[in-house]
Amino acid sequence: xxxxxxxxxxxxxxxxxxxxxxxxxxxxxxxxxxxxxxxxxxxxxxxxxxxxxxxxxxxxxxxxxxxxxxxxxxxxxxxxxxxxxxxxxxxxxx
Numbered sequence: 001x002x003x004x005x006x007x008x009x010x011x012x013x014x015x016x017x018x019x020x021x022x023x024x025x026x027x028x029x030x031x032x033x034x035x036x037x038x039x040x041x042x043x044x045x046x047x048x049x050x051x052x053x054x055x056x057x058x059x060x061x062x063x064x065x066x067x068x069x070x071x072x073x074x075x076x077x078x079x080x081x082x083x084x085x086x087x088x089x090x091x092x093x094x
């Protein structure tokens with residue numbers, strides 16, 4: 001689906017595990033999903049995708065930060081819910 005054809009319209013996205021298997025096992029899985037939802041909502045390539053996520057668990061161990069271009073957001077994330085075996089997103093493509 002071309003994002004330009006639905007730009008400005010609210011979309012409900014749903015994804016679930018095969019055979020209703022869990023896709024989120026623990027809190028770290030939830031944090032990683034939320035991190036990636038933010039991190040990869042960017043038209044520009046992401047050179048240091050794990051920098052922010054790793055800093056959550058590696059406090060006290062500074063990392064070298066790669067210089068980034070300003071973010072170019074692909075979609076507005078209006079709401080999301082994470083369930084053990086599926087998730088819902090309400091988004092609006094820009």
